[in-house]
Amino acid sequence: MENEEQTIVEQEVEQVAEAVTGHLRKLYDWFYSNFLTFESLYQIAAIAATLFLALLLRRRVKRLLERLSNERTLGVTVQRLMRTASAIAMPVAWLILVSIVTNVFAHLGLPIEFLRLANSLLLAFVVIRTVSIFIPSHYWSQVFSWVAWSAAALNSVGLLDVVIGWLRETGFSVGPVQITAWAIVKGLILIAVLIWGASALTAAVERRLQSAQKMSSALRLLITRLLRMLLIVLAVMIALVAIGVDLTVFAVFSGAVGIGVGLGLRRTVENLIASYTLLVEKSVKPGDVIEVETANGPTYGEVKKMTTRYVAVRTRDGTETLIPNEVLISNVVTNWTHSDKTSRRRIPVGVSYDTDIDLARKLCLEAADETPRVLSFPKSACLMRGFGSSSIDLELRFWIDDPENGVANVASEVLLLIWKKFKQHNIEVPYPQQDLRMRTDVSIVSLPTEEDGSEETAEKKF
Incomplete structure (x- = not known):
């Protein structure tokens, strides 16, 4: 059974090898009969000579086409054509020279099969590159160029019908x-x-x-x-x-x-549906400043782009965080500019118990008014929120209308001004303090010092 299987495999391999050998033999015969002849060789030499001349003349041709592209009297479309032609100055110059040589050979009665083939391929290349400028997408322009030029090349060598027949x-x-x-x-x-x-x-x-x-x-x-x-x-x-x-x-x-x-596509479908939900509800839209809790912590920034899969948020660090749409649907989102860009900020301030509270509140309000981004209306307010363990707790409230420029930085500016004003008026920002009460007597033992060398200890009870 194994011998029979090996025989079948060997037969298949021999058939494939014979088919490949036959195609290679046909290709060799075609190459030998078409290229290795005197008529083919001088046409190939003429094509090579025109290529050399085109390389020498491409700069002049390019300058000429660029000069024509700046002529406003030719119209916008013609100017674009001239700019495209200047970008492919060498193929244009080569096409012109090959066309001239082809006409000369035809006038002299010489064979021109290879010259005509080169002329057709160059003409197809120039026409395709010219037509592709009207396709705005670079990707689709490249796809069109490759497909069209491949079809033109196959048609020029007479293989297009053969390839189509094989595909059918x-x-x-x-x-x-x-x-x-x-x-x-x-x-x-x-x-x-x-x-x-x-x-x-x-x-x-x-x-x-x-x-x-x-x-x-x-x-x-x-x-x-x-x-x-x-x-x-x-x-x-x-x-x-x-x-x-x-x-x-x-x-x-x-x-x-x-x-x-x-x-497998559950997440993708969820994000797709969530994207349309966000757009219909208008809860989040491009240009909004949002704050959302993500796996890496809270993200604050401006919405730059919304796609069917994610929302691109540009943070204050200059980076863009791509947040899946379903996260915005399932989590709590703070939209600082949903209906109004005006938003209020709160800053806690603590002062010592022997501070003039009215003066401290006045200085806080002055600091807010002197900050450029703080609005004069609605007016800022400074409230006394309670008696803390170490300080009297104040809270400064002020309004801004540009949260896209950041909220932490404006709070920092206000706090810096408050600190400077407190320093000028000798207002103390207390440290946290705790009173320690001893419920039992504790003896404190003093160790001997190096000066007296005494080993005696003293005790003091509290």
């Missing part, structure tokens, strides 16, 4: 549906185009909503998110239908998807 023959079945590799490629291209269009449409709508001054930022963000999600789902469904996939097939996977959401 390669596939698999999902129930009654036959899915080929060519259908997948078409679907991916269609999805990419539709998603790009959805993103462009969403960006246009978002720019339009930015001009609506009466609409809150949270509502604008909610509308753009829902629109983007709807358009992306619609783009995927259209692409699947276009490649011949019956959407009812996905009903089979609904149970598995539900289990996956319930187990």
Whole structure:
């Protein structure tokens, strides 16, 4: 049995080896018949010569195109084209030279197959790079450039139809549906185009909503998110239908998807739902100053960005803390600017029992009034809160309207001024004091000193 299995494996390996050898032999024959000929060699030499001249002329061509890009009479679109062409000055110069050589060879009746191929590839490269400038996203621009140039290169060498035929023959079945590799490629291209269009449409709508001054930022963000999600789902469904996939097939996977959401994607779904809850309730929105208790302690800062998974809070340290949306829903959040940016701060102050309380309160109020960020209205207040174990407890209350600039720093400024004023008026900030009462007699023994050398001890009872 093992010998039979080894024989089958050996046969499979031999078949694969023969197929690979056959393809390599065909490739060698094609290379030998097309490249190792006199007609091919002088065309390759002409292409190499034009490349050398293009490298020498690229700086002049670039300066010429940059000069044309600064001509306002040409229009904005032409100026952008000239700027793009200046960025690829060498391929542009090479294309011009190859086109000239191709026409000369054709006029002389010489073969131009390789020259025409080089001319087609260079022209495709220049056209694709020029068209890609109208795609705002750098990522999608790069994807378009690579896909389009690959298709143009295959078409130039006559292999595009061969590759498409092979993709159509390669596939698999999902129930009654036959899915080929060519259908997948078409679907991916269609999805990419539709998603790009959805993103462009969403960006246009978002720019339009930015001009609506009466609409809150949270509502604008909610509308753009829902629109983007709807358009992306619609783009995927259209692409699947276009490649011949019956959407009812996905009903089979609904149970598995539900289990996956319930187990592995539970946190993701919670954050997604929490993000829309925050936007609808407007409890937290971009620009708010919030304080929330996290695993690493309280986080205080300004909300910079809200996504479907987290809220980015820029702290006073200059770092951005990414807080999951479900944390903001389940924990207590202090929003310093929810309905009004004006907020009150409280600072405890302790003075000794022999202090003039009216003077101490007056000095505290003066310190608050002299701090630039403290508001003059509502007015500050200094209250006497009680008799402490070591001091008379005062509390200074004042108002600010810029909590995004920090609250601890303004409290520090006020305390510093209070300290200076207390020093000027000899007002003491007492240390904590405790009285010790002895309930039994205690003897204190004095040890002998080095001066008298006496070993006698003295006792004193209390």
